[in-house]
Amino acid sequence: MNGKNIMMTLALIAAIGVKAQTEVPAPQNVYARQSVSLNGDWNYFVDQQEQGYYDYRMNPTRWGYFVNAKPQRPSDLVEYDFDACPTMRVPGDWNTQDEQLFLYEGTVWFKKDFTIDNSKSRRLLYFGAVNYDAIVYVNGKMAGRHVGGFTPFCYDVTDLVKEGKNFVIVKVDNKRHADNVPTLIFDWWNYGGITRDVLLLSVGETYIEDYTLNLVTSLQESNSKKRTINFSLVLNREEAGQEVTLSIPELKMKQKFTTNEKGQINSQLLVPSSKLTLWSPENPKLYKVLLERGDEVIQDEIGFRTIETRGRQLLLNGKPIFLRGVCSHEETAYTSRRCNSAADADTLLSWARQLGCNFIRLAHYPHNEHAVREAERQGFLLWSEIPVYWTISWQNENTYANAENQLRSMIRRDHNRAAIIIWSLANETPHSDARDKFLGRLATTARSLDNTRLISMAMEVTGASNYVNRLQDNMNKYVDVVSFNQYIGWYRDVNDAPKMKWEIPYEKPVIISEFGGGAKAGLHGDKGQRWTEEFQENLYRENLAMLDKIEGLAGTCPWVLKDFRSPRRPLPGIQDGFNRKGLFSDQGQRKKSFYVLRDWYEKKK
Ligand code: GCU
Numbered sequence: 001m002n003g004k005n006i007m008m009t010l011a012l013i014a015a016i017g018v019k020a021q022t023e024v025p026a027p028q029n030v031y032a033r034q035s036v037s038l039n040g041d042w043n044y045f046v047d048q049q050e051q052g053y054y055d056y057r058m059n060p061t062r063w064g065y066f067v068n069a070k071p072q073r074p075s076d077l078v079e080y081d082f083d084a085c086p087t088m089r090v091p092g093d094w095n096t097q098d099e100q101l102f103l104y105e106g107t108v109w110f111k112k113d114f115t116i117d118n119s120k121s122r123r124l125l126y127f128g129a130v131n132y133d134a135i136v137y138v139n140g141k142m143a144g145r146h147v148g149g150f151t152p153f154c155y156d157v158t159d160l161v162k163e164g165k166n167f168v169i170v171k172v173d174n175k176r177h178a179d180n181v182p183t184l185i186f187d188w189w190n191y192g193g194i195t196r197d198v199l200l201l202s203v204g205e206t207y208i209e210d211y212t213l214n215l216v217t218s219l220q221e222s223n224s225k226k227r228t229i230n231f232s233l234v235l236n237r238e239e240a241g242q243e244v245t246l247s248i249p250e251l252k253m254k255q256k257f258t259t260n261e262k263g264q265i266n267s268q269l270l271v272p273s274s275k276l277t278l279w280s281p282e283n284p285k286l287y288k289v290l291l292e293r294g295d296e297v298i299q300d301e302i303g304f305r306t307i308e309t310r311g312r313q314l315l316l317n318g319k320p321i322f323l324r325g326v327c328s329h330e331e332t333a334y335t336s337r338r339c340n341s342a343a344d345a346d347t348l349l350s351w352a353r354q355l356g357c358n359f360i361r362l363a364h365y366p367h368n369e370h371a372v373r374e375a376e377r378q379g380f381l382l383w384s385e386i387p388v389y390w391t392i393s394w395q396n397e398n399t400y401a402n403a404e405n406q407l408r409s410m411i412r413r414d415h416n417r418a419a420i421i422i423w424s425l426a427n428e429t430p431h432s433d434a435r436d437k438f439l440g441r442l443a444t445t446a447r448s449l450d451n452t453r454l455i456s457m458a459m460e461v462t463g464a465s466n467y468v469n470r471l472q473d474n475m476n477k478y479v480d481v482v483s484f485n486q487y488i489g490w491y492r493d494v495n496d497a498p499k500m501k502w503e504i505p506y507e508k509p510v511i512i513s514e515f516g517g518g519a520k521a522g523l524h525g526d527k528g529q530r531w532t533e534e535f536q537e538n539l540y541r542e543n544l545a546m547l548d549k550i551e552g553l554a555g556t557c558p559w560v561l562k563d564f565r566s567p568r569r570p571l572p573g574i575q576d577g578f579n580r581k582g583l584f585s586d587q588g589q590r591k592k593s594f595y596v597l598r599d600w601y602e603k604k605k
Helices: 003-019 341-353 369-378 398-412 435-448 494-499 533-545 593-602
Strands: 035-037 040-045 088-089 106-114 122-127 131-138 139-145 155-156 164-175 198-203 206-217 224-235 245-247 253-258 262-274 287-293 295-304 308-309 313-316 323-328 359-362 381-385 418-429 452-462 461-465 466-469 483-485 499-501 510-514 553-556
Touching: 040 206, 122 131, 131 155, 131 323, 139 155, 139 206, 198 510, 206 287, 206 295, 245 262, 295 398, 308 452, 313 553, 313 593, 323 341, 323 381, 341 593, 359 369, 398 418, 398 435, 435 452, 452 510, 494 533, 533 593
Parallel strands: 323 359, 323 553, 359 381, 381 418, 418 452, 452 483, 466 499, 483 510, 510 553
Antiparallel strands: 035 198, 040 088, 040 106, 106 164, 122 155, 122 198, 131 139, 131 164, 206 224, 224 262, 245 253, 245 287, 287 295, 308 313, 461 466
């Protein structure tokens, strides 16, 4: 190995081996905390060979981009200058902000200046998400490294910042790898960048790190005069005797609690049933909740509901419900970029509303917190999912740790969102012992983190014979809801639909988590002509007629709300880099299948 390779290897070991000394759990409900937003224009530049990282050891001043060196003498050689670079908006993907980066998969460096006042609080640097591999430096020192493109992470940077001027530099690498989660192949655009909010939080030495409020699910209770709400809270450190006041003004509740020796509260509240309005799609009631600990005040909006199963029925607040759903990627209407705000979500939610939906499958990764809260405010039930998608490296322990970390982060961020009723662990993962072991561990973890919601995953049916589909999946013992994708009419002849039989030998609710087919909006012709709206319309008619014959069907979420970008869909003049299975085009045109599904949902209300 020559000198350069040794240096590069040392740099790699040094950099990757450095455990993030500063990583802390992302606090619950960051938007209610004292913070400064670092959203806005960030300088950026592309580093295809990652010389700013691997060549750093050879000459820090010349190559150590994250030290943000400036020439001190006229003869100094520094071959980069963030401040002379262009800027792009954060949050935002780089693909749609710089046409040279539309297809780019690699490293881009970002820099943002910020100032700090002289208050004595601790400073937490919070990222809503960065896709995919982020290394964060503050004032030239590494804060930490995070992999996973759709969940929040946070560093305590108190010891890295100073009063006055500071800067944060982030190395973002969205290259795909076989051992990543998702893996090398996936049917959506690999939007890279700092794709969600960046906040600098100010917290005390002790602060409320997490809290949970949920309605106890028990059939006995639903007829009693009192309802029980579980209340738990965790401080950032083990500190006993901290007094916390919980208020729910509309319920005329104000109760004091004290943390135990672990800095935790685990208690219950009793509320008169007559006073409590349960959250539902018809009435998405949210209560203002206040948590006060000394000068720390956190306000949240929380809905109370129960979700459970009884045989093949889904029960919301004790009553059977049919999920009139649709699948949606996190991609904006019209502009087709990564969503990152409530406004971005609102347009997509209005389209789901036009369809008559009460349920949205947030495919195939956790969507941003604004979207989840906006959907909750508007009364949509939600399925939230981690991107364990297709051919994951099931036997790689690092891959499992990554998947579990994304699961933990998803549940930690959203466990107070009444709208979310299903945590989904995977999508269309080929059967194998290694896959079953991997998913079984995830299922056990999910159950241990949150036993108030249902667990599912989008499975694949195996054709028992030409016209009999039997759902045989070892994972069925782990899930509460049996879900599977089927594409009769698209990946096999639509005329088979009326002949199909479905064998689902599990006494659990069944959701068809995907069905559908492609059409280019405005392309018309015979229903036998693929890509016409008539082809898709007929596919929906035949599939919906077939769904009506599936016993125990508790809902469906057709694939997909709107056409979305995918590098796997090149067909010129038809796909042009978009998956065309949308009920809406990317420009918001309703396709003829929209009306078929809307009318079918009308009858399911
Ligand atoms: C799969 C997969 C989707 C994909 C769809 C399709 O079912 O879950 O992510 O986009 O098929 O083929 O369009």
